[in-house]
Amino acid sequence: MTIYIKILGQIILSFSFLFLVSCEEGFFVEVPSESATSIFDQAWNFADQEYTFFDYKELNWDSIYQEFRPLVSDDMNEEELFQVIGDMLFLLRDGHVNLRSKFDRSRNWEWYLEFPENFNYSLLERNYFKSNEQFVGSLVVMDFEDVGYMRYSSFSNGVSNDDMDYVIGKFKDHKGLIIDVRNNGGGFLSNASKIAKRFAKEKQRVALVYYKNGPGHNELEGPFSTNLTPPDDQLLFDKPVIVLTNRHSYSATSFFTQYMRELENVTILGDQTGGGGGAPAFTELSNGWELRVSSSVTTDPEGFNIENGVPPDVKVDMLKSDENNGKDTILEEALRLLRE
Amino acid sequence: MKISLVLPLLTVFLLILAPSVVSQSKKEIRKAKRAERKANTQKHRSPLMIYPVYWGIQDTRTSPGIYRVFGGGAAIRTQKNGPKYILEHNGQFNFGLGLPNFDNGALQYNTQFLFETYYLRHFKSNLALGIHGSGLQVSRITPALSNSSFASDAAFGLGPAGRWSTNMTIFKKTTEVSITAAMPIISYVNRVPEFGLSFSGTNSFIAPIGRFNKFSFRIDAKRKFKKSNENTINYFYRWEYYGMEEFEGLHNLRVASHQIGFHLWIKKN
Numbered sequence: 001m002t003i004y005i006k007i008l009g010q011i012i013l014s015f016s017f018l019f020l021v022s023c024e025e026g027f028f029v030e031v032p033s034e035s036a037t038s039i040f041d042q043a044w045n046f047a048d049q050e051y052t053f054f055d056y057k058e059l060n061w062d063s064i065y066q067e068f069r070p071l072v073s074d075d076m077n078e079e080e081l082f083q084v085i086g087d088m089l090f091l092l093r094d095g096h097v098n099l100r101s102k103f104d105r106s107r108n109w110e111w112y113l114e115f116p117e118n119f120n121y122s123l124l125e126r127n128y129f130k131s132n133e134q135f136v137g138s139l140v141v142m143d144f145e146d147v148g149y150m151r152y153s154s155f156s157n158g159v160s161n162d163d164m165d166y167v168i169g170k171f172k173d174h175k176g177l178i179i180d181v182r183n184n185g186g187g188f189l190s191n192a193s194k195i196a197k198r199f200a201k202e203k204q205r206v207a208l209v210y211y212k213n214g215p216g217h218n219e220l221e222g223p224f225s226t227n228l229t230p231p232d233d234q235l236l237f238d239k240p241v242i243v244l245t246n247r248h249s250y251s252a253t254s255f256f257t258q259y260m261r262e263l264e265n266v267t268i269l270g271d272q273t274g275g276g277g278g279a280p281a282f283t284e285l286s287n288g289w290e291l292r293v294s295s296s297v298t299t300d301p302e303g304f305n306i307e308n309g310v311p312p313d314v315k316v317d318m319l320k321s322d323e324n325n326g327k328d329t330i331l332e333e334a335l336r337l338l339r340e
Numbered sequence: 341m342k343i344s345l346v347l348p349l350l351t352v353f354l355l356i357l358a359p360s361v362v363s364q365s366k367k368e369i370r371k372a373k374r375a376e377r378k379a380n381t382q383k384h385r386s387p388l389m390i391y392p393v394y395w396g397i398q399d400t401r402t403s404p405g406i407y408r409v410f411g412g413g414a415a416i417r418t419q420k421n422g423p424k425y426i427l428e429h430n431g432q433f434n435f436g437l438g439l440p441n442f443d444n445g446a447l448q449y450n451t452q453f454l455f456e457t458y459y460l461r462h463f464k465s466n467l468a469l470g471i472h473g474s475g476l477q478v479s480r481i482t483p484a485l486s487n488s489s490f491a492s493d494a495a496f497g498l499g500p501a502g503r504w505s506t507n508m509t510i511f512k513k514t515t516e517v518s519i520t521a522a523m524p525i526i527s528y529v530n531r532v533p534e535f536g537l538s539f540s541g542t543n544s545f546i547a548p549i550g551r552f553n554k555f556s557f558r559i560d561a562k563r564k565f566k567k568s569n570e571n572t573i574n575y576f577y578r579w580e581y582y583g584m585e586e587f588e589g590l591h592n593l594r595v596a597s598h599q600i601g602f603h604l605w606i607k608k609n
Contacts, residue, residue: 027581028398028594031405034442050536102444211540282488283535286405288444290484295537 034287036081040072042285043085043099047092049215050281051293053307057093061217064091078287079103089293094307095250096280096294111247111274111309118246118271118318118330119182124151127326137163143170147338149331151180152195155187155252161234164198168235176240176338178331179260186251186276193228196259199237199266200228206262207255207306210297212281220297228259241266242334245312251276257310258300267337268312270330277306384605386417386574391601393434397450397480398594407480409450411436413599426460426468426503434599438480446484452597453477458501458520472501472522476554476582478595480534490538493531493593495582497524497554513563521557525549529584533593547584554582562605570607576600 032038044065054061068088072081082099086106089097099106125133134141138157142149148171152159171177179195196206210222230236243260245253245268254273260266278294285291299305314333322329390412397407415432431454438448453476460470479492505518529552530544545551558578565571576599583594 027583027596028396028406031398031441046535211537213541279487279537281535281537282485284440284442284445284485286442288440288442290446292486292488295487296540 032286035074036072036076036078037074039081039285039287039289040069040085043289043291044069044088046283046285046291047089047097047293048217050212050283050295051092051097051217052210052212052220052278052295052297053092053094054217056297056305056307059091064088082106082289092293094278094294095274095276096278096292098292100290102288111250111276115247115271116317117248119248120318120323120328121183123323123326123328124331128328128331136166139163139167141167141170143174144335146175147335148174148177149180150177153184155184155189155191155256157187157191159191159195161194164195165235168198168237172235172237172239174239176242177237178242178244178334178338180244180331181249181253181256182244182246182270182330183248184250184253185248186253189252189255189279192252192256192259193226196256196263197228197230198234199241199260199263200230201236201238201264203227203229204262205301206259208299208301208303210299212295222297223299226259228263238265240338242338243268244330244334245270245273245310246330247271247274247309250274254306254310255298258298258306261310261313262301267314268310269314269334269337270312270316272309272311272315273306275307275309277308381420381422383608384419384421384572385608386415386419386603386605388414388416389601389603390414391599391603393436393452393597393599395434395436395450395452395595395597397438397448398592405440405442405445407438407440407445407448407450409436409438409448409597411450413452413601415603417603417605419605424462425470426458426462428458428460429456431455434597438482446482449481449483451479456522458503458522460501460503466505468503468505470501471498472524473498474522474524474554474556485535487537487539488535491532491534493529493582493595495524495527495529495552495554497527497552499524499526499549510561510563516560516562518560518562519557520560521555523549523555524552527552527554531593552582552584554580556580572605573602574605575602 032042048061068084071084082101082104085099089099089106090108093108093110095109095111097108129142132142137159139159140151150167204227205225206228207226208223209226210220213219213221243257243266245257249257250273254276257268257273261268277298279296280292281295282290282292297305316330316333318329393411393413395409397409411434413432413434415430417428417430420427434452436450438450454474456472456474458470458472460468463469475496477494482489499522501520501522503518503520505516507514507516525548527547529547530542532538532541556579558576561575562572565573578599581596585592
């Protein structure tokens with residue numbers, strides 16, 4: 001028993017020593033305070049160092065600081081502070097810039113709210129699918145007899161090689177395939193490549209990417225090529241393809257649209273995508289709020305920046321009169337083109 | 341005639357054979373010394389040991405604060421302790437859960453791999469000096485930060501090391517207490533810093549002391565088992581710190597860790 005007491009004593013002694021020496025904050029640089037002014041400065045600094053589109057959008061971030069910093073005082077409450085920082089970030093006009101707190105998420109969604117909706121899923125369901133659609137993984141698949149249709153509503157939802165093999169196998173003898181990514185707000189880029197490479201005939205460069213590598217607004221490394229390589233062991237689709245887009249096709253969907261636009265048998269139809277060509281980097285502020293800003297730049301192989309969207313090859317808007325008559329103008333035009 | 345024969349033979353013996361006899365005896369002396377050293381050399385191996393770890397991390401891109409990481413670790417060590425030198429290898433793995441020191445911060449998962457080798461020559465009776473090589477790989481995963489969820493530091497360093505040891509009585513038992521310190525003077529560093537795009541932000545560079553600073557010291561207290569004079573139990577406390585300035589001061593990484601535990605040294609024949 002005595003021996004156990006001795007061992008216990010030694011363990012307690014050791015832990016006491018551990019506690020005493022664990023105060024090494026002296027080695028650490030000063031932790032910023034959670035005051036309103038400090039939080040504001042942290043948010044402004046992170047955007048200043050990480051955001052990649054100041055010049056592209058002709059924004060003077062220093063002037064914006066001068067405009068908003070006087071609005072912040074340490075006696076304001078956190079909702080007031082959130083509002084000020086949110087208003088400042090709004091000026092970046094970027095769907096990838098958000099401040100998230102436990103009570104709200106700041107955002108600028110003008111990139112689709114100021115444009116025609118160009119999509120009505122209820123209309124598709126009631127007048128085109130009529131309960132004949134198939135759900136293949138996260139894909140909604142419809143056979144229009146001579147034309148195939150595939151809807152992908154979010155790049156955050158996984159799509160497997162088997163799903164794509166099924167869709168391509170099903171429509172391989174059809175006149176063409178419609179890929180509907182309207183109102184797809186984005187998700188994982190890996191899914192964009194996984195789908196797009198099924199339509200490539202050979203290895204092809206489809207985009208260039210630049211990454212932030214320093215605190216200066218234009219300190220970028222790159223370009224790094226994004227290439228599509230057709231897989232050897234999976235089914236490929238070599239018939240005409242039409243991709244349907246609208247302004248709510250954002251982020252990974254813009255990347256996907258850009259990848260597809262480079263392929264020769266693909267037509268982009270509908271409205272310009274919403275953009276979102278910069279992958280967002282995330283940080284935490286010292287009060288626990290999470291901030292993200294775009295931290296890369298994506299262009300097409302010729303250098304066209306897709307931050308504000310990928311333009312369609314054929315611009316078509318949904319007509320209100322068509323919609324009232326149960327018709328999707330954009331889908332109708334795609335069906336017409338493939339049946340020509 | 342006899343004398344005339346003896347003298348040349350004696351000359352031949354002295355010039356040719358005698359040195360070889362002397363050389364033979366030197367070799368024997370060396371051989372004996374080697375055998376003696378070998379007899380005095382002790383090889384120990386420490387099987388897998390498990391211990392608690394605490395460490396703190398700060399990366400000041402926007403200075404969210406300090407992550408306090410609580411976890412555990414496991415290690416394997418070997419030691420060869422000769423009359424002239426000590427050769428020691430230490431391999432360990434730590435895992436911990438990181439808690440931020442600010443409200444509503446995201447949880448972090450931390451892993452550390454460390455391999456280190458000490459080669460120390462006995463300088464005085466209780467002091468050994470030599471070199472130390474180490475490889476350290478630390479990964480931090482903060483799932484809530486999406487594209488920025490992964491950060492890592494890998495550092496391979498080489499530098500001086502020293503060990504001071506003495507015998508003292510602790511809890512009425514003779515205990516060999518030693519303090520080992522090491523500090524790489526040049527390191528190869530590979531980093532994926534916090535709060536950037538994890539998939540693109542790898543930086544690699546050779547960093548001398550000043551740019552990448554790493555220090556470690558370990559206090560060991562060894563005492564013999566009752567039943568055996570060969571095997572020992574070893575209580576230890578290890579402190580390690582590393583830090584660097586990077587990306588024009590945006591990443592001022594600071595990491596300090598504490599480990600406490602005990603392990604067994606089992607003598608190898």
